[in-house]
Amino acid sequence: MFWASYLLAALAVILAWPVPVMLSRARWPARAPKTALILWQAIALAGGLSMIGAMLTWGLEPLGDNLLAGLRGLAALLASYQPAPGLDLIHVFALSAALLLGVHLVFTLLLTYYRIAKQRHRHRTLLNLLSSPAKDSPKTLVINHPAPVAYCLPGGSGSVTVLSEGLMELLTPAELQSVLQHERAHLNQRHDLLLWAFAAWRAALPWLPTSQLAQRAVNELIEMLADDAALETTDRPTLIRAVALVAGGERPAGSAAGAPARELLSPEEAQALTSANRLRRLLTPMAPLGRAAQSLVLAGAALLLAVPTVLLLAPGLAG
Template identity: 40%
Template structure:
């Protein structure tokens, strides 16, 4: 089990920095953002499982040749007292590993709860501060000169919010493109896709992997919304709307916005079934590696 614990620690280290760094650098080279999103989810799950598994496997190594046997041995209280087969340091590591696992689960639940609360308060404010759009009952108009557009998910009727500044800045075709983009976020439930990465970032502040994952996933879901919108409206309208609304005070554009505009200037990329299958298979395999190593610790070594 010690060998397995060491391998899990190496895998956790790889998934904490070099692998996320390489994938983060390639986030603007993919024609299949969905497959990359699945790969990011696998990295997060596999990295957490490898880290927690390494600690738990090392802690339980004296109790059995594999993890199931070691867990069963914990029922023997003599393993937990002085003179038993489990030193105090390993017991402390076991507790820390389980606490970190509980911390991750609680942060995910807390993030979901907080998001739901914030949406409820936000919806109440929109009822007071905005007015329904004359042409679309699911769109509300916010009286501000800043060009603002966003979507508000809901278990009932989702809402798209546009500002008066944006409405006056864009023509009708561009406004429709913006609405289609925001509707794509709602339809594809990008808010749900973001939750695990937000929880991971909150649970592991200061680590590179969750920070890179969150930044990459945010870009990927914007690209996915662009691709969904351009299937319903002319690509030129969406590109023009982004150019008008995304410019900063100095007229410059962020690198991620420039990449989106560059992507919208070309035909919609054709997703290769072979590439998607390869990436998703890699994601599944990446998740299975630490899972098999943890559950089968010591069975093969």
């Protein structure tokens, strides 16, 4: 596993810096947001697997020629209480670092879920006190507030879309419907799970460029997917007007309704709303990425996951 550890370390470095930087600057993700999301997930998984795998294979190198053999050797070593030839302090340190990093990632993932669930429960309790169901949809809650607010609150079968009275006065029925379709797309496509995973990754490794770039890119891409869902039932000019009015918070002079300037409540949506890529995509439609190109990207994502797996499990890579 000598060479495997070096190859995994090199892959981890590549996925930690140059690859996410290039992908975050690319223009094609706006033409295929779903495909780009899959690639970002592959980069995150392969990067984490490579980081942990590099330390693990280095530490287990004296005990076997692949990960499974090394783990069996480690189990036998712990059971026999006998010293292993070649297993020095450096290898023990590498094994400890791999264990600590793995536990840290899993713990941060669970802690982030707990915090999000707690915040949602508190938020839902407040909504029960301060909102009322919309006349046409019990899954839509209306809060008495003049600011234009629209967001979704995931919760499985209890998921709801929240609108403010200010938003309902600000938008026309067609514009309001486009906003509803956008928010419901977040719920139907379970974008909250993606946000949870990438938020946990950034919390666990805030110093890693990949985690920061990935979280911003994923926030932007899920807004694009929700825009696409809204465009299935409404025309593009209506959606653009709705986005612009909610962002600006007021109608042009002469309109019947007005509200203070205010952005969407959700920080992720507020960030994505001002994204140049999202606005450019709405104002200047681009042709979808071709099937061949998308297939190539998906193949690359699969390869990213396959390479560290093979390096970890394939025998005969010990130098």
